[in-house]
Amino acid sequence: MTLPPCxxxxxxxxxxxxxxxxxxxxxVNVIGAHFTHGPVAGHFAYQSWxxxxxxxxxxxxxxxxxxxxxxxxxxxxxxxxxxxxxxxFVWRVAGQPADGQEGWKRERPLMVVLxxxxxxxxxxxxxxxxxxxxxxxxxxxxxxxxxELSRLEPDWNDVKHHGMPVRSFERVADLKWAVDEALxxxxxxxxxxxxxxxxxxxxxx
Numbered sequence: 001m002t003l004p005p006c007x008x009x010x011x012x013x014x015x016x017x018x019x020x021x022x023x024x025x026x027x028v029n030v031i032g033a034h035f036t037h038g039p040v041a042g043h044f045a046y047q048s049w050x051x052x053x054x055x056x057x058x059x060x061x062x063x064x065x066x067x068x069x070x071x072x073x074x075x076x077x078x079x080x081x082x083x084x085x086x087x088x089f090v091w092r093v094a095g096q097p098a099d100g101q102e103g104w105k106r107e108r109p110l111m112v113v114l115x116x117x118x119x120x121x122x123x124x125x126x127x128x129x130x131x132x133x134x135x136x137x138x139x140x141x142x143x144x145x146x147x148e149l150s151r152l153e154p155d156w157n158d159v160k161h162h163g164m165p166v167r168s169f170e171r172v173a174d175l176k177w178a179v180d181e182a183l184x185x186x187x188x189x190x191x192x193x194x195x196x197x198x199x200x201x202x203x204x205x
Contacts, residue, residue: 001026001175002168006161019168025053026071026172028179029081033093034152034190038108042194044155044187045093049079050176072173083124094137106136113140115150159186 001021010016032046050073062070068078079085091100094110114120120141129139147153163182169175 001170001172003160003164005167021168021170025051026175027051028172028176030156030179030183031081031086031089032152032155032183033089033112034155036151041198042190044183044190045089046183046187047085047089048077048176048179048183049081049085050077050172051080052078052172072171073176077176081119083119083122086119086125087128090132090137090139094132094135096135104135109136109138111138111140113142113150115142115147116144155186155190159183 001023002019005018008016028048028050030046030048032044035041035043035045050071052067052071052073055067060067064078065075068075071078090112093112094106096104119125120139125139132139142149159179159182163186164178166178169178
C-alpha cells in the first residue's frame with residue numbers, strides 16, 4: 001500500500017514527510033509479457049489482481065463477492081497469481097481463440113521466458129508444457145537469481161519507481177487502479193518506442 005521510499009530533494013533545514021499506509025496483507029500482483037521480436041514486437045500485455053487481508057474469523061459470514069466488494073473490487077479482480085491464472089495468461093498472449101479451439105497452433109513459434117518463481121515451476125505448469133508446445137508455445141526458464149537477464153524487469157522497475165508518483169493508498173482498489181493506469185501508460189510508451197524504431201530502421205534501409 002506504500003511503495004518503498006526513494007531518494008528525494010527537499011528544502012534545507014526542513015523535514016520531508018512521506019505518508020505511510022500499513023499493508024495489512026493488501027497488495028497488487030501483476031503478470032506481464034513484453035514481446036521483443038516478430039510482428040507484435042513492442043506489445044506489452046499485463047493483468048493484475050489484488051490481495052486482501054486474511055480474515056481471522058473462525059466462521060466467515062461474508063461471501064467472497066462481499067469481501068471483494070468491501071474493498072471496492074470485483075471477485076475476479078482478487079486473488080493470487082496461481083498456476084491456472086499463469087497458464088490462462090500464457091494462452092491469451094499466445095493468441096489462442098477464446099473458445100479454446102482444439103488442435104489450434106500458432107503460425108509462428110512463441111518463446112515465453114520465465115524466471116524461477118514457484119508458480120512458474122509448479123507441477124501444473126510443467127504438466128501443461130506438452131500441450132503448449134503442440135500449439136507452438138515454449139516455456140524457457142532463466143537461470144536462478146538472474147533478474148538482469150529478464151527483458152521485463154526494467155519495465156517493472158520503471159512503472160514502480162517512475163510511473164506511480166502517488167506513493168501511498170488508503171484502499172487496495174485505489175492501488176490497483178493506479179497500477180493498471182501506470183501499466184497502460186507503459187504499454188503505450190513501449191508501443192510508440194517500437195513503432196519509432198521500426199520507422200527508423202525502414203528509413204535506413
